[in-house]
Amino acid sequence: MTINGSCQQTKLLAALYLAQEQFGWLSPEAIQRVSARLNIPPGQVMSSASFYTLFKLKPQGTNVIQVCEGLSCFLVGGAEPLIEYLSSKLRIQPGETSADGLFTLEVVQCLAACGSAPAIRVNDDLYENMTLESIDDLIELLKKGGY
Amino acid sequence: MINRVLSETGVVFQPVLTKNINLEGSERIQVYLDSGGYLAAKKALAMEPAEVVNQVKRSGLRGRGGAGFPTGVKWGFMPGDASHQKVIVVNTDEGEPGTFKDREIVEQDPHQVIEGVLIAAYAVGASRAYVYIRGEFFLGVKRWIKAIADAYEFGFLGENILGSGFSLDMSVHRGAGAYICGEETAMLESLEGKRGTPRLKPPYPATKGLFGLPTLVQNIETLACIPHIIRLGPEWFAKIGTDESTGPKIFSVSGNVRNPGNFELPMGTPLREIIDVYAGGVPGGKKIKAVIPGGVSTPILPARALDVRMCFEDLAAAGSALGTGAIIVIDETHCMVEVARRVSKFFAHESCGFCTPCRIGSRRIFEILSRMENGAGRPGDIELLLELAEGIDGHTFCPMGSALVNPVRSAIKHFREEFEHHLTHKTCLVPKITEWEKEL
Numbered sequence: 001m002t003i004n005g006s007c008q009q010t011k012l013l014a015a016l017y018l019a020q021e022q023f024g025w026l027s028p029e030a031i032q033r034v035s036a037r038l039n040i041p042p043g044q045v046m047s048s049a050s051f052y053t054l055f056k057l058k059p060q061g062t063n064v065i066q067v068c069e070g071l072s073c074f075l076v077g078g079a080e081p082l083i084e085y086l087s088s089k090l091r092i093q094p095g096e097t098s099a100d101g102l103f104t105l106e107v108v109q110c111l112a113a114c115g116s117a118p119a120i121r122v123n124d125d126l127y128e129n130m131t132l133e134s135i136d137d138l139i140e141l142l143k144k145g146g147y
Numbered sequence: 148m149i150n151r152v153l154s155e156t157g158v159v160f161q162p163v164l165t166k167n168i169n170l171e172g173s174e175r176i177q178v179y180l181d182s183g184g185y186l187a188a189k190k191a192l193a194m195e196p197a198e199v200v201n202q203v204k205r206s207g208l209r210g211r212g213g214a215g216f217p218t219g220v221k222w223g224f225m226p227g228d229a230s231h232q233k234v235i236v237v238n239t240d241e242g243e244p245g246t247f248k249d250r251e252i253v254e255q256d257p258h259q260v261i262e263g264v265l266i267a268a269y270a271v272g273a274s275r276a277y278v279y280i281r282g283e284f285f286l287g288v289k290r291w292i293k294a295i296a297d298a299y300e301f302g303f304l305g306e307n308i309l310g311s312g313f314s315l316d317m318s319v320h321r322g323a324g325a326y327i328c329g330e331e332t333a334m335l336e337s338l339e340g341k342r343g344t345p346r347l348k349p350p351y352p353a354t355k356g357l358f359g360l361p362t363l364v365q366n367i368e369t370l371a372c373i374p375h376i377i378r379l380g381p382e383w384f385a386k387i388g389t390d391e392s393t394g395p396k397i398f399s400v401s402g403n404v405r406n407p408g409n410f411e412l413p414m415g416t417p418l419r420e421i422i423d424v425y426a427g428g429v430p431g432g433k434k435i436k437a438v439i440p441g442g443v444s445t446p447i448l449p450a451r452a453l454d455v456r457m458c459f460e461d462l463a464a465a466g467s468a469l470g471t472g473a474i475i476v477i478d479e480t481h482c483m484v485e486v487a488r489r490v491s492k493f494f495a496h497e498s499c500g501f502c503t504p505c506r507i508g509s510r511r512i513f514e515i516l517s518r519m520e521n522g523a524g525r526p527g528d529i530e531l532l533l534e535l536a537e538g539i540d541g542h543t544f545c546p547m548g549s550a551l552v553n554p555v556r557s558a559i560k561h562f563r564e565e566f567e568h569h570l571t572h573k574t575c576l577v578p579k580i581t582e583w584e585k586e587l
Contacts, residue, residue, distance in 0.1 A: 008340075009340040009341065010338065010339050010340045010358075011340065012340030012341075013320070013321070013322075013337070014320075014321070016323070017321065017323070047342055048340060048341055048342055051325060051343060051499075052282070052322075052324045052343075053323070053324035053325065054283070054323040054324035069492075070244040070245075070489075070493065071244050071245065071402070071439075071443060071475060071486065071489050071490055071493075072244065072245055072402050072475055074489055075401075075402040075403055075475070075476075075478075076403065109326065109493050109496055109497065110242060110244035110245075110246075110493070111283060112241050112242065112246060112249070112250045112281070112283070112284075113247055113250075114244065114246070114247050114401035114402075114407070114473070114475070115247050115399060115400065115401050115407040115408045115409060116407070117407070121283065124286075125285070125286075126283075
């Protein structure tokens with residue numbers, strides 16, 4: 001489909017996902033690569049990349065932990081207690097990556113798991129009905145390299 | 148998992164949209180075929196496209212994504228001439244806090260939706276379908292790629308479907324984390340690889356949508372209704388629910404209830420029945436303070452207003468909206484300033500930044516509610532919030548502006564004393580949840 005010359009641009013999100021998988025994050029090099037492959041100016045690539053929260057413009061830990069702070073997670077006592085617990089356990093603030101590069105902690109909006117709140121997401125997997133104990137188990141598992 | 152409970156009256160509603168969801172391997176095409184899947188598509192492809200549109204009109208089906216626009220009427224807006232290529236976009240960018248019904252359908256029963264899309268595409272003459280799935284729904288994306296491949300293999304997609312001469316191609320497009328892309332024109336921008344900023348309407352997508360082509364954008368739950376309407380007839384569908392809100396609806400219930408989850412029930416089921424009977428009521432003997440009936444962009448209802456049926460017309464009359472049918476129950480231990488603050492943080496984070504009233508306004512509302520919550524509120528802050536709401540509502544490209552002021556205005560309207568208490572006493576009228584728990 002080549003209407004309005006939109007053919008290349010329409011591949012951009014998929015290309016950014018691929019680049020992120022290969023490079024680990026959308027480094028300037030990755031942005032350049034996508035730009036060259038799709039023949040879209042780097043500024044335009046960056047414009048889209050910077051809009052979406054799943055595109056990472058800085059290096060990420062091996063495991064990206066996203067804690068939901070949506071209303072339903074908050075109402076059942078999740079959100080802040082989980083964030084604070086993870087923050088002290090991993091010794092990082094939300095948005096930071098641990099020194100060993102194993103974990104990145106993120107606070108996110110609704111994960112569409114309100115019926116099984118509190119919810120967190122690790123890499124591409126959803127974990128529901130979280131407690132401090134189940135977080136301990138999960139972190140141990142992730143440290144061993146599997147989950 | 149979808150929870151199914153007997154109603155108090157002993158009348159069991161037979162689930163329609165979620166009937167297969169608890170079956171082993173419900174996402175697989177064979178399971179769907181064994182349950183009578185794709186028979187509706189065969190039936191529809193033997194009908195005139197105009198008759199399919201007519202049946203959907205007669206069913207009374209209204210969009211399940213939030214706005215509640217009559218689906219058949221929307222299909223009628225698509226140009227009838229065959230000279231244009233036409234497109235269907237399946238909206239699965241579920242992100243409205245409190246809503247988790249679409250994720251269930253995406254992951255557990257993709258073929259029901261593929262069949263719905265096939266029928267819709269045939270009815271409006273679309274030859275290309277894009278399924279826009281929220282980026283976080285990784286399992287859903289994986290299952291859809293497989294489901295679409297299977298549908299091609301079984302001849303439900305591709306060239307000359309079931310010998311009808313009708314052809315349809317379908318592909319999955321993964322979103323990348325932006326609530327605003329659930330707005331239909333923002334979704335089109337995102338599909339084109341751009342930033343997801345809504346377009347000025349008109350032109351509406353039916354005239355000029357994806358790549359400038361006539362486009363039908365439809366929520367996934369709406370499309371899931373289509374095969375059932377064709378199979379069992381529009382009259383059957385219209386008999387479920389109320390006069391103005393027909394058919395089954397998946398209600399997501401979360402917050403302070405014993406048994407949160409998705410419940411498929413007839414439109415018009417009383418809100419109180421859903422909370423008390425299906426979701427098991429509030430735990431710990433606490434009382435309900437407020438309920439958000441349709442996701443956080445719908446106005447908050449106080450406890451005294453809960454005797455309302457969950458349908459478009461009754462919730463509008465009650466000063467709120469059905470939205471996505473996502474019911475969030477808030478018990479008496481929660482401060483409404485904090486509830487409003489949290490919701491406003493969501494909107495401040497998710498504003499695409501294009502329209503100034505929404506970009507700046509959402510941020511200012513969040514800041515003011517934060518300082519109130521933290522005991523640093525200033526005299527006149529309540530009036531300032533209402534003034535900001537006035538300046539945002541209706542002054543943006545997309546409905547997000549109105550959405551973000553709804554919870555703030557309704558919280559002030561029904562719980563003004565809590566806001567005033569925060570200004571005069573610098574603290575919550577109710578003990579904070581942590582303090583409350585310590586007392587127990």
